[in-house]
Amino acid sequence: MMTHKPLPPGSKIGIFGGGQLGRMLAIAAARLGFHVHIYSPLHGSPAFEVAHEHTIAPYGDLVAVKAFAEQMDVVTVEFENIPLDTYEHAAKFCSISPAPTALAIAQDRLAEKKFLTSHNIPIAPYVEINGEGDIVSAIYKLGPDGILKTRRMGYDGKGQVRLGVGVDPDLAIKAFSNQPAIFEKIIPFKLEISCIAARDIHGNIVFYDCPRNEHRNQILAESHVPSGVPETLEKLARAYTAKIADKLQYVGVLAVEFFVLGQGNEHPLLVNEIAPRVHNSGHWTTNACAFDQFENHIRAIAGWSLGSTKRHSNAMMTNIVGHDMDRWADFASNEGAILHLYGKEEVREGRKLGHITYLYEKS
Amino acid sequence: MMTHKPLPPGSKIGIFGGGQLGRMLAIAAARLGFHVHIYSPLHGSPAFEVAHEHTIAPYGDLVAVKAFAEQMDVVTVEFENIPLDTYEHAAKFCSISPAPTALAIAQDRLAEKKFLTSHNIPIAPYVEINGEGDIVSAIYKLGPDGILKTRRMGYDGKGQVRLGVGVDPDLAIKAFSNQPAIFEKIIPFKLEISCIAARDIHGNIVFYDCPRNEHRNQILAESHVPSGVPETLEKLARAYTAKIADKLQYVGVLAVEFFVLGQGNEHPLLVNEIAPRVHNSGHWTTNACAFDQFENHIRAIAGWSLGSTKRHSNAMMTNIVGHDMDRWADFASNEGAILHLYGKEEVREGRKLGHITYLYEKS
Numbered sequence: 255m256m257t258h259k260p261l262p263p264g265s266k267i268g269i270f271g272g273g274q275l276g277r278m279l280a281i282a283a284a285r286l287g288f289h290v291h292i293y294s295p296l297h298g299s300p301a302f303e304v305a306h307e308h309t310i311a312p313y314g315d316l317v318a319v320k321a322f323a324e325q326m327d328v329v330t331v332e333f334e335n336i337p338l339d340t341y342e343h344a345a346k347f348c349s350i351s352p353a354p355t356a357l358a359i360a361q362d363r364l365a366e367k368k369f370l371t372s373h374n375i376p377i378a379p380y381v382e383i384n385g386e387g388d389i390v391s392a393i394y395k396l397g398p399d400g401i402l403k404t405r406r407m408g409y410d411g412k413g414q415v416r417l418g419v420g421v422d423p424d425l426a427i428k429a430f431s432n433q434p435a436i437f438e439k440i441i442p443f444k445l446e447i448s449c450i451a452a453r454d455i456h457g458n459i460v461f462y463d464c465p466r467n468e469h470r471n472q473i474l475a476e477s478h479v480p481s482g483v484p485e486t487l488e489k490l491a492r493a494y495t496a497k498i499a500d501k502l503q504y505v506g507v508l509a510v511e512f513f514v515l516g517q518g519n520e521h522p523l524l525v526n527e528i529a530p531r532v533h534n535s536g537h538w539t540t541n542a543c544a545f546d547q548f549e550n551h552i553r554a555i556a557g558w559s560l561g562s563t564k565r566h567s568n569a570m571m572t573n574i575v576g577h578d579m580d581r582w583a584d585f586a587s588n589e590g591a592i593l594h595l596y597g598k599e600e601v602r603e604g605r606k607l608g609h610i611t612y613l614y615e616k617s
Numbered sequence: 618m619m620t621h622k623p624l625p626p627g628s629k630i631g632i633f634g635g636g637q638l639g640r641m642l643a644i645a646a647a648r649l650g651f652h653v654h655i656y657s658p659l660h661g662s663p664a665f666e667v668a669h670e671h672t673i674a675p676y677g678d679l680v681a682v683k684a685f686a687e688q689m690d691v692v693t694v695e696f697e698n699i700p701l702d703t704y705e706h707a708a709k710f711c712s713i714s715p716a717p718t719a720l721a722i723a724q725d726r727l728a729e730k731k732f733l734t735s736h737n738i739p740i741a742p743y744v745e746i747n748g749e750g751d752i753v754s755a756i757y758k759l760g761p762d763g764i765l766k767t768r769r770m771g772y773d774g775k776g777q778v779r780l781g782v783g784v785d786p787d788l789a790i791k792a793f794s795n796q797p798a799i800f801e802k803i804i805p806f807k808l809e810i811s812c813i814a815a816r817d818i819h820g821n822i823v824f825y826d827c828p829r830n831e832h833r834n835q836i837l838a839e840s841h842v843p844s845g846v847p848e849t850l851e852k853l854a855r856a857y858t859a860k861i862a863d864k865l866q867y868v869g870v871l872a873v874e875f876f877v878l879g880q881g882n883e884h885p886l887l888v889n890e891i892a893p894r895v896h897n898s899g900h901w902t903t904n905a906c907a908f909d910q911f912e913n914h915i916r917a918i919a920g921w922s923l924g925s926t927k928r929h930s931n932a933m934m935t936n937i938v939g940h941d942m943d944r945w946a947d948f949a950s951n952e953g954a955i956l957h958l959y960g961k962e963e964v965r966e967g968r969k970l971g972h973i974t975y976l977y978e979k980s
Contacts, residue, residue: 263945263958281644284667286949287958287971304647304667544904544955544976559950566976567929582626586649587922592907595626595650608650613907613929 261327261556263287268322268348270341271332272299272308274596274606275532278540279332280305282548288556293322300596301332313340323347330506330555334360334530335407351505351555356530359502363405363436366528373501375494376521378513383435392437393417399440404433414472416440441524443513447481447488449495450509450536452550455557459496460550462543462563464488465535465571467511473604477535477571479542483514490523498528507551509533534573534606541592541611542569567613574608577601585610624690624919626650631685631711633704634695635662635671637959637969638895641903642695643668645911651919656685663959664695676703686710693869693918697723697893698770714868714918719893722865726768726799729891736864738857739884741876746798755800756780762803767796777835779803804887806876810844810851812858813899815870815913815923822859823913823926825906827851828934830874830898836967840898840934842905846877853886861891870914872896897936897969904955904974905932930976937971940964948973 269276272294280290292301292308302308311318323344359365381392404413447464466481495510511526536547545561595608632639635657643653655664655671665671674681686707722728744755767776810827829844858873874889899910908924958971
């Protein structure tokens, strides 16, 4: 029910989810003159701090969802694991963007892989696991080096266990505990990049330069632009991303993570996963581009045209995770460290509490 | 009562004033992990939208001021016309920054001119006007070409009337209506620039590149960086600004407006006025620098060190005033127009509703 008229400043934008992504979306929306309403089940959600209004209610509270959606001109999500029922219920009372299909696919690794395969977008070989016996036959088929991943609720390495020679299969079975899963073959890759794109309601699509991403403990640690990968590969990443966005009739910002195998391979790039939302690996855009990923998401869902994705500087983004935060005074006294803190009170191992961007002159 | 320890993220920053400057300060503070509380007498103040909390009360309500200040770690102002009693009352319950002296001087044109003169900083010749008879003797002394300015509550051309040959002196007397004023000689100048500086609690000072400013109807219309004035003059502007900031023991961002007469004159620069706050002519810093004026103000008052003022791009900032806002859809569809809207509902002639920054590659 997306109208094809741009929403005027003063319109109301609702966001499901109150974490740091919702927070940065809220700031971008306010800057364009929109009023933001955050819906989150959690008291003290980081996004409340910079939003006009908020609702605290479980996602399953459809009465609260209705009351929220009725007041909004358009509703979006800050992350893909918002229950589909909730999101589709909101759609009865206002526009929603992106369409629920994108969430449905990103919520289920199996659906995502089938979607990608059906559009000839290369991924690592995998086998569907519906019961304990399937693991043995999966290993038989793909070899022992692989990752068992639950189909649902996986992010930042959650719901994943690596198998392989010397790993106790009992461990896998324990981790697995009969949830539907997939077993994915480990393909040796050189590095990881992501492609962050914004697509407007008319189907126009723009891309930021691909960052090269480094993970620690399965959590994004650093993103670097330029990525250093050959332009032909970035071009290929953009082509795959465009195809994904077009097939999903996607409106908003979408990120696609890639494994770079390199030229000479049958497929120089494999898609790792799709994130139908703004993405941690795009946080550098706030400081290195005139229009960041958050603003372009808001522009897209508001029916506006997209801002330029041109990058004025090289950039490196590093996440502040858990007890990295103990070093806040060092970050604060570094005159080149562009600090973004999320206002989270509790420091927990593995919790993303902020990020730092460093800018460098384009060479 | 400024402590010399940096405030940790999670500390509370209070801001007197809820306009667009307070709004952009609030966003900058949130990004550093601070909780912002806005104090404003006006319902629907633009800064409320992006602040953690707000108080709606008259500035004269010292009970409300106490209740506000008691909760804060540091309190600052978004504009210089906050009543001094209010600001000094807050100082009984928390740190305040900048010191009230800076406001006292900026609130009174006569005090400002005496302050500048006492530190050998050149200004246009002026005469103090305390009664109607003084105008005649002022014109006799300085010539007819001058501006009558009330001593207090002057901004965006408010409280000013231009006199000169052919102007009915009755008009002046009417405009004047016995308020204490000054009569200031008009000195032909080539152009106007401003110098925006940030000074930290240790006295370190940093400067942004001076913008060249163009006014329309006595309201800032455009700022351009680089200014095009010779580097020696920008250096002189920085020297005057540093002297002002040091003499005031200033902490935070301070802007000084200059008339550029050019080299060959006894004084190539004259100070027009001091703004002890973030300034409209510094809005381009949000898009052309890694650390903008709003963040450096927050850093300074929080006892942090200052961020780099380096400019990665050339920039032009244009204000959206009054019915310029009717063209919002044009602005929104211009992929190079970086839009900042203030969320003000009412469009009024002469009201600042937003601004646009354009970036260009540094040549």
